[in-house]
Amino acid sequence: MNEKLNQPNPEHWSDEQLIDHEIASATSEERSIGDAGARVIASQWHGGASSALYSLTSTGAIDLPQVVAEINESWANADTDYNREHLEALGAYVMARESHDPVEGWSKQWLTPPDEPTEQDDFCPACRAHISAPHSVGCPLGEEDPQLLERVEQAVTAKGIAVAHWLEYVGFRNGEELEAAINMFEDHYLGHFESIEAYAADYLIESGLEAQLDQLRQFLPEDMRQHAKWDEAGIAHDFALNTIHSVADDDGHLYLFTK
Known part of the structure; x- marks a missing residue:
């Protein structure tokens, strides 16, 4: 068992510690890892928006032949047995899951420390990504420019979360495009x-x-x-x-x- 599991619970668990705990729990219970564990592992190994592991991360959909191929490639390129263990757990999960369709509410899936229930406020109100995970691609509340993010938050406060969904749909690259998109919101x-x-x-x-x-x-x-x-x-x-x-x-x- 990984030594991390024997350490006292830290105030903030890293994704690796959460994965370790999920794999240990799954092993002791003789089951595959759960949806949340699969999503966390897939998020660490996908190759971008065109990859099957990205689809698994974002929607829960499994393109089985392609997902297995990407897991195998990642396993071959992994530099430690520790990383390979994570990929093997993900491989067992995709092979065991009966439905390969997108999963409703998948964006809510994320590992949480034991005895710490997931609260509604733990998710981005726009893209529904867990606060410990990256925002979905294009999510306006994941904007890295602090000035643009502040303007997005002002718009959401004034107009409601619907404007964030609109901004994610139309996109923006700078302040001028952001203002134009906000101004178009009520017309659309x-x-x-x-x-x-x-x-x-x-x-x-x-x-x-x-x-x-x-x-x-x-x-x-x-x-x-x-x-x-x-x-x-x-x-x-x-x-x-x-x-x-x-x-x-x-x-x-x-x-x-x-x-």
Whole structure:
């Protein structure tokens, strides 16, 4: 067992110590490491946004052949048995996991010290990355320039977290682009809805289209009126494909923006 596990618990656990503890727990319980452990290890070894390990880190999705190939390559290039042990644990995890699809709430997964429950405030309100992990690529609250970060935080305070999702979507490279993006926010923000279909239903009412259709129903035979209705699911599908960008919150509701 790694000596780190025999030391008194430090006030702040490093990622390596958290991984060591998770591997030791998994070994003693005769199981694979958990989702959080897999995400932490994958975050240390991915090769950038185009890599399969990056997809695992960001969404929980597993492209099994490619992930295994990247783990094997990293294992071959690892300079210590200690690092290889971490990669072997990750390899066992991906082979054992039944579903390879993206995992809802995956961005919340991060190892925490024993007996320290994860709190809601431990996650970035925009990208949902754990405070001990790097922000997701493009997260405006992960901006390294202190002046730009201060301006982002001011906008979030004034307009709500939706503006952070908007800034992550449109991006910015400097203060001028940041101001332009903030100024565009209200023109593009549609609101917070249970689903795009719920927005479509609201849109039909607010635009007056539902009222117009209701008037047309009066000219139909009574037994046919119930069949004259908008295809809200189809409209929502078209919105999602062509005109609306959505960001899900922790409850599965959506922040909606026009593209």
